[in-house]
Amino acid sequence: MRKENDFERLFWKKIKSPVGDIFVGWIHKGLIRVNFIYGTTLKQILVDLKHEGFKPFTVTGGKAVDQLVEYFKGSRNKFSCKLVMRGTTFQIKVWNELLKISYGKNKSYGDIAKAIDNPKAVRAVGGACGANRIAIIIPCHRVIGSDGKLVGYGGGLDKKSWLLYHEAKREWNNV
Numbered sequence: 001m002r003k004e005n006d007f008e009r010l011f012w013k014k015i016k017s018p019v020g021d022i023f024v025g026w027i028h029k030g031l032i033r034v035n036f037i038y039g040t041t042l043k044q045i046l047v048d049l050k051h052e053g054f055k056p057f058t059v060t061g062g063k064a065v066d067q068l069v070e071y072f073k074g075s076r077n078k079f080s081c082k083l084v085m086r087g088t089t090f091q092i093k094v095w096n097e098l099l100k101i102s103y104g105k106n107k108s109y110g111d112i113a114k115a116i117d118n119p120k121a122v123r124a125v126g127g128a129c130g131a132n133r134i135a136i137i138i139p140c141h142r143v144i145g146s147d148g149k150l151v152g153y154g155g156g157l158d159k160k161s162w163l164l165y166h167e168a169k170r171e172w173n174n175v
Contacts, residue, residue, distance in 0.1 A: 006053070007050070007053055007054060007055035008027055008053055008054050008055065009027065009028070009054070009055055009057060010025050010026070010027055010032070010049055010054035010055065010056045010057065011025065011026055011027070011056075011057050011058075011059045011062065012024060012025040012026075012033075012046075012056050012057070012058055012059065013058065013059055013060070013061060013062065013065050014037065014042060015065055015068060015069065017068070017072050018072055018162065018166075019036070019155070019158075019159045019162050019163065020036055020037065020038055020159070021036070021037040021038075021042075022034060022035065022036055022037065022068065022135075022136075023035045023036075023037050023042065023045055024062070024064050024065050024068065025049070025054075025056070026062060026064060026081075026084075027054070027084060029082070029084045030081065030082030030083050030084040031064045031081045031082065031083050031084065031134060031137065032083075032084045032086065032133065032134070033049075033133050033134065034064070034068070034133075034134045034135045034136055034137055035133065035135060036135065036154075036155040036156075036159060038155075038156070063080075063081055064079075064081045064137070067079050067080070067081060067137075068136065068137075071136065072166075074166070077103035077104070077167070078103065079137045081137060083134060083137070083138070085134070085138075086133070087128070087131055087133075090121075090124065090128060091128040091131055091132075093116050094112060094116060094125055094128035094129065095128065095132060095134075095138045097112050097115050097116050098112065098129070098132075098138050098139055098140055098142070098143065099138060099139070100115075101139055101142045101143075103167050104167040104168050105142065106142045106143065106144050106164065107142065107143060107144075108143065108144055108145060108146045109122045109123075109125045109126050109129075109143055109144075109145070109146070110122050110146050112125045112143060113125045125143075126151075126152055129143055129152065129153075129154075130152065130154055132154070135154065135155060136163065140153070140154075141153060141155075141159070141160045141163040141164060142164070142167075150164075
């Protein structure tokens with residue numbers, strides 16, 4: 001059994017977005033979670049976080065919350081939040097590559113595999129995208145199949161489609 005002081009403080013806020021409710025969580029080192037709340041309850045997310053060693057505290061806002069709200073309003077196309085990526089070395093390498101995909105653009109899983117000097121790791125890149133715990137800000141929604149089709153997204157293909165359209169629409173308006 002953990003003692004009260006064995007837990008790391010995690011600050012969180014639930015925000016409403018055009019694609020549903022989103023959980024945003026951060027620790028003193030930076031942002032660790034941006035997850036869609038669906039198919040589970042907020043209570044379950046908080047229980048899971050406690051099992052991972054966090055003590056959640058709800059707050060009224062924060063930098064990542066503000067930036068996500070601006071993103072959904074269409075007034076932000078880059079994020080400047082400090083990220084705390086927790087994963088394998090391979091996953092973190094993939095996530096860092098995803099951060100290089102420009103707003104309104106996309107790349108295939110194969111493109112990402114080649115960019116990290118592991119061209120045969122296409123399926124593993126898909127797995128790393130699926131393990132991404134910082135959705136939208138680490139833009140795994142910008143990764144598509146080699147045939148240009150939408151495939152795989154932890155939030156659901158409807159959300160992926162909406163996010164890509166949201167970004168492309170803004171880019172078209174800037175032309």
